[in-house]
Amino acid sequence: MPRVYEVMFILRPDMAEEDADKLIAGFASTVTNGGGVVKTVEKMGRRKLAYVVRKFNDGNYVLLTIEANGPVVLELERRLRVSEPVIKFITVRMDEEEKRLAKVKALRGTRRSAPPATVSAEAAAPAATEAAPASA
Amino acid sequence: MPEETQAKSTAADSPSPSAPSPGSGPRGPRPAGGPGGRGKFFRRKKVCKFCTEKIDAIPYRDVRLLQQFVAERGKIVPRRLTGVCTTHQRRLTRAIKQARNIALLPFATRH
Numbered sequence: 001m002p003r004v005y006e007v008m009f010i011l012r013p014d015m016a017e018e019d020a021d022k023l024i025a026g027f028a029s030t031v032t033n034g035g036g037v038v039k040t041v042e043k044m045g046r047r048k049l050a051y052v053v054r055k056f057n058d059g060n061y062v063l064l065t066i067e068a069n070g071p072v073v074l075e076l077e078r079r080l081r082v083s084e085p086v087i088k089f090i091t092v093r094m095d096e097e098e099k100r101l102a103k104v105k106a107l108r109g110t111r112r113s114a115p116p117a118t119v120s121a122e123a124a125a126p127a128a129t130e131a132a133p134a135s136a
Numbered sequence: 137m138p139e140e141t142q143a144k145s146t147a148a149d150s151p152s153p154s155a156p157s158p159g160s161g162p163r164g165p166r167p168a169g170g171p172g173g174r175g176k177f178f179r180r181k182k183v184c185k186f187c188t189e190k191i192d193a194i195p196y197r198d199v200r201l202l203q204q205f206v207a208e209r210g211k212i213v214p215r216r217l218t219g220v221c222t223t224h225q226r227r228l229t230r231a232i233k234q235a236r237n238i239a240l241l242p243f244a245t246r247h
Contacts, residue, residue, distance in 0.1 A: 050242040090238040104192050
């Protein structure tokens, strides 16, 4: 079952733009080759590091949002570890968090819409209106 | 002028013995409209920023948000000082630790 992960990594600041793009494309291809999907690639630009990493004071942050299985992430992490321009990386699993957020959003939506428009809410989702008084 | 201040202080002092100060302690009901002599001990009720402002997600990328809950030396500020609720403090702590790992936040100040 594929899961959503956020992989953030820092590239060394003295790297050329084209090389960085090439490297990122390489990482993206490892994900797609492993059967994963790259959702977004966001270059957050150069920023100061909070502490010195490999004698660097700043770095280029890149955020990769992927949807993949565990082994794909493992392979991606291995590549990040061995590639020399990457000075730091972190992988965070996001699917649980997203699920929670969606739930909260839905709950809030029903709560807000229930008092003024009960008729439409009942017509749209009877289960939701049943849940709303219980939670209120 | 000195007379005036003296009068004020006596006025402030006089209601305190009559008030039920013994027993009720420092948090007891203080005379209303006083000159604020004991205002130092007044504590505002702290509320969770995330609950009141309805911030659902605490992403580790949001340095601005996390920085509010990190002390000068890089420590995570305890809940009892910030008023954040337990649930959100847990998430906040996790986000701060993740941010530290990717050098968005410091583990400690430099040097």
